[in-house]
Amino acid sequence: MSALGKSEAVVAAAQELERLGLNRGSAGNVSLRDGDAMRITPSGVPSGRLAPQDIARMALQGPDGAFEGPLPPSSEWRFHRDIYIARPDVGAVVHMHSPYATTLAILRREIPAAHYMIAAFGGPTVRCTDYAPYGTAELSALAVAGLGQQHGVLLGNHGAIVTAGELEKALWRAGELEQLAQVYYLASLAGAPVILPDEEIMRTVERFKSYGPKDKGA
Known part of the structure; x- marks a missing residue:
């Protein structure tokens, strides 16, 4: 994909998140690996109001905060960069x-295996981190540790991060x-959700390697 194509894909993804009700306005952010750099929403x-030329390019190694483009990158650039480095x-x-x-992040409640679709994230839970202020190295460290080798994490009193090999699967x-969080929250209001065994979820993780949008990652 060309440099312009990558920036266009980031814009389209950010707009799709709002269309789906997963972000509003300038909330949240999206990035895409670009060789030894990343392209990230401003x-x-x-x-x-985003246009491809607004997307910042940041090297994964180099001076903190250095970027190319007319607008500064998202204040959350640290955890995007650090996830790419770690994963x-x-x-x-x-x-x-x-x-x-x-809502679950505010409750500091992880998402357990109340539904088998948790396997789409690579394990039997989506963990929830402690709180750290947005844009900080502390939040980035929590995000990387909470994510581990999986593909989703809740940030305490903040929101959520998902990852994938390619942008289409990350959007999926x-x-x-969000669907898992919704059904778990609603089930918790009605009673005590029945949690599936870890062994069952890990079997489903293996089956899910050929499930959903295909990408170069897991």
């Missing part, structure tokens, strides 16, 4: 403030994470 620009399999990162995932996981 800070404070509503998705509906060579990740080619796209989506951060969202979707209602149900954020964003929608699936």
Whole structure:
């Protein structure tokens, strides 16, 4: 994909997140790996006003905060960069403030295996981190540790992150994470959700390697 094509894909993804109700206005952010750099949405620009030329390019190694482009990158650039460094399999990162995932993050409640679709994230839970202020190295460290080798994490009192090898699958996981958060929250209101065994989920993780949008990662 060309440099312009990557920037166009980031814009389209940010706008799709708003269309799906997973972000609003300038909330959340999207990035795409670009060789030894990343392309990331700018800070404070509503998705509906984004254009490809607004997408910042940042090297994965180099001076903190250095970027190419007319607008500064998202204030959350640190955890995007640090996830790419820690996870060579990740080619796209989506951060969202979707209602149900954020509700669970505020409750500091992980998402357990109440539904087998948790396997889309690579394990039997989607963990929830402690709180750290947005844009900080502390939040980035929590995000990387909470994500581990999986593809989703809740950020305490903040929102959620999903990852994938390619942007299409990251968007798919964003929608699936919000759906999991919603049904788990609603089931918790009605009673005590029955949690599936870890062994069953790990069998489903293996089956899911050929499920959903295909990408170069897991």
